[in-house]
Amino acid sequence: MMTSAAKKVPVKEGLWSVPSSPHEKPQLIGSRCLLCGEVFFPKKASGVCTHCQSRNLEEIKLSTRGKIYSFTVVMQRPPEYYKGPVPYAEGFVELPEGVRVETLFTDCNFDDLKVGMDVELVIEKLYEDEEGNEILAFKFRPLTSRKGE
Amino acid sequence: MRPLREVAIAGAGLTRFDTYDGEKGRVFKEGYELGMEAILNALQDAGMEWKDVQAAFCGTVYQNTGSGHQAIDQIGMTGIPIVNVENACSSGASSFRLAYQSIATELYDVVLAFGYEKMPRGFIRSTAWPLWQRAMGFNVQPANYAKGAVRYMEETGATEEDFARVTVKNRKNGALNPFARFQTEVTMEEVLSSRMIAKPMRLLHCCPLADGGAAIILCSKEKLRSKGKVITVAASILNSGVYGSETGGTGSTYGGGSVRIHDDLVELSAKQAWEMSGYGPEDMGVVEAYDTMAPGELWDIEKLGFCKKGEAPKLLREGALNINGRLPVNTDGGLLSRGHPLGATAGAQIIEIYRQLRGEAGARQVPEDPKIGLAHSMGAGPNSSITILKR
Numbered sequence: 394m395m396t397s398a399a400k401k402v403p404v405k406e407g408l409w410s411v412p413s414s415p416h417e418k419p420q421l422i423g424s425r426c427l428l429c430g431e432v433f434f435p436k437k438a439s440g441v442c443t444h445c446q447s448r449n450l451e452e453i454k455l456s457t458r459g460k461i462y463s464f465t466v467v468m469q470r471p472p473e474y475y476k477g478p479v480p481y482a483e484g485f486v487e488l489p490e491g492v493r494v495e496t497l498f499t500d501c502n503f504d505d506l507k508v509g510m511d512v513e514l515v516i517e518k519l520y521e522d523e524e525g526n527e528i529l530a531f532k533f534r535p536l537t538s539r540k541g542e
Numbered sequence: 543m544r545p546l547r548e549v550a551i552a553g554a555g556l557t558r559f560d561t562y563d564g565e566k567g568r569v570f571k572e573g574y575e576l577g578m579e580a581i582l583n584a585l586q587d588a589g590m591e592w593k594d595v596q597a598a599f600c601g602t603v604y605q606n607t608g609s610g611h612q613a614i615d616q617i618g619m620t621g622i623p624i625v626n627v628e629n630a631c632s633s634g635a636s637s638f639r640l641a642y643q644s645i646a647t648e649l650y651d652v653v654l655a656f657g658y659e660k661m662p663r664g665f666i667r668s669t670a671w672p673l674w675q676r677a678m679g680f681n682v683q684p685a686n687y688a689k690g691a692v693r694y695m696e697e698t699g700a701t702e703e704d705f706a707r708v709t710v711k712n713r714k715n716g717a718l719n720p721f722a723r724f725q726t727e728v729t730m731e732e733v734l735s736s737r738m739i740a741k742p743m744r745l746l747h748c749c750p751l752a753d754g755g756a757a758i759i760l761c762s763k764e765k766l767r768s769k770g771k772v773i774t775v776a777a778s779i780l781n782s783g784v785y786g787s788e789t790g791g792t793g794s795t796y797g798g799g800s801v802r803i804h805d806d807l808v809e810l811s812a813k814q815a816w817e818m819s820g821y822g823p824e825d826m827g828v829v830e831a832y833d834t835m836a837p838g839e840l841w842d843i844e845k846l847g848f849c850k851k852g853e854a855p856k857l858l859r860e861g862a863l864n865i866n867g868r869l870p871v872n873t874d875g876g877l878l879s880r881g882h883p884l885g886a887t888a889g890a891q892i893i894e895i896y897r898q899l900r901g902e903a904g905a906r907q908v909p910e911d912p913k914i915g916l917a918h919s920m921g922a923g924p925n926s927s928i929t930i931l932k933r
Contacts, residue, residue: 404674404677404678405672405673405674408674443785444785444786462693463689463690463692463693463696464689464692465685465688465689465692465740465741465742465743466738466740466741467679467682467685467739467740468737468738468739468740468741469682469739469740471676471679471681471682473676474673474676474677474679474681475676475677475678475679476677477678477679481679483678483679483680483685484689484692485689495675495678495680497678497679503741508692508693508696519677519678528677530677530678
């Protein structure tokens with residue numbers, strides 16, 4: 394049952410930025426290596442570049458738009474941990490920075506998903522836990538689905 | 543490095559890969575009993591006594607602490623070192639490589655490499671993902687292969703029919719293998735109408751769950767007792783992750799991506815295997831490729847160097863990959879027929895090559911009398927392992 398104490402809780406802290414004003418959009422947070430230029434998502438908690446092993450990483454906010462690199466629609470509930478709806482679509486989105494982000498897809502007809510499709514980041518409910526808290530996750534949705542807004 | 547001593551296969555043994563849960567009239571067996579059974583079969587095949595074995599390596603993934611000890615305790619503890627190896631689906635191959643190394647470097651003369659698994663039901667569970675990624679549903683194995691399959695279709699023009707054809711071929715081979723989980727053929731229509739698991743992967747594109755054990759005894763040539771043809775190890779390779787490689791055909795790049803590194807883990811293993819053995823793809827008379835999901839066999843034989851990228855579906859359509867084709871692949875039915883008891887799988891692949899080179903593969907014997915063969919296993923981690931045997 395929903396109570397007044399219900400909160401919105403990210404599936405993990407630090408995956409995306411929380412805007413301080415309504416004009417800003419949330420962005421995924423990654424790392425860039427200042428030595429070799431490699432970009433990572435999520436941010437490297439170790440502080441080590443796993444490409445060149447330098448310790449010179451800076452935190453960066455990643456582009457909110459990218460293209461679908463690959464995808465699938467999972468028809469069967471995974472054995473544990475996942476509590477969102479089934480079937481669900483997930484896959485990789487390639488961002489302009491070159492990094493491929495594994496993500497859920499939302500706001501789309503599963504049959505319309507295609508490699509190369511333009512998509513944008515949204516932060517959405519993944520599921521509701523026993524205390525009525527909304528567990529939030531990052532997802533991508535096709536840009537075409539915004540037509541008519 | 544000084545030259546390595548030649549290492550031979552003394553003998554090998556399997557259990558039937560099946561469901562040993564005691565339900566619906568099925569036999570119940572503990573996992574360690576499957577390991578024990580495989581060891582006893584290998585000893586018999588080798589014509590050796592248990593006391594001949596000087597060390598043991600055991601590959602398992604989901605079993606208890608000391609899995610090798612539990613199996614060997616059923617036969618008798620003799621003070622030999624027993625080392626348990628967990629390297630995901632490459633656990634058995636990793637055990638084999640450790641056994642190979644300890645004989646090649648003259649530490650021991652007779653060593654046991656075995657593996658077994660009693661599988662939990664349902665999707666193969668992988669805990670190799672962080673908790674938040676599991677919460678987002680990213681840890682589903684068929685889905686990972688599905689994403690790889692979508693990329694493969696995009697880049698090569700392969701079709702769902704091509705993937706179904708892999709299942710049909712391997713199930714046909716498996717019908718000739720008395721140790722396989724599935725010993726029945728399936729049609730294209732049955733594969734293409736089976737339940738969708740993770741688009742475009744259907745149930746019959748997935749290897750079945752199975753429990754089982756596989757054991758191989760390796761030795762120096764002078765310790766051989768078996769009267770069969772002498773089979774030696776031409777290459778034993780293990781590579782774990784390499785930066786920039788796609789992980790297990792998932793479509794995801796291991797690492798970041800902006801520097802555009804495109805090293806491939808399987809191509810690296812193949813390169814090292816050809817270098818170590820002195821052979822090339824054209825020398826292989828029989829191959830065990832990694833078909834945990836049907837499309838995997840196609841990109842595996844391409845990455846191993848048997849043909850160019852995108853050409854495997856054509857070889858399959860032409861019948862080149864059949865038992866009587868010019869490149870027989872997964873003659874025992876592969877994972878798709880044999881099933882996938884994680885710790886036993888790679889051992890079973892190596893054993894199939896061994897049987898084929900000895901001319902002991904029965905109804906599924908390759909008619910061309912193969913003299914050299916290759917087994918490739920993958921695993922989460924990631925891991926990639928290649929074994930080349932020769933006669």
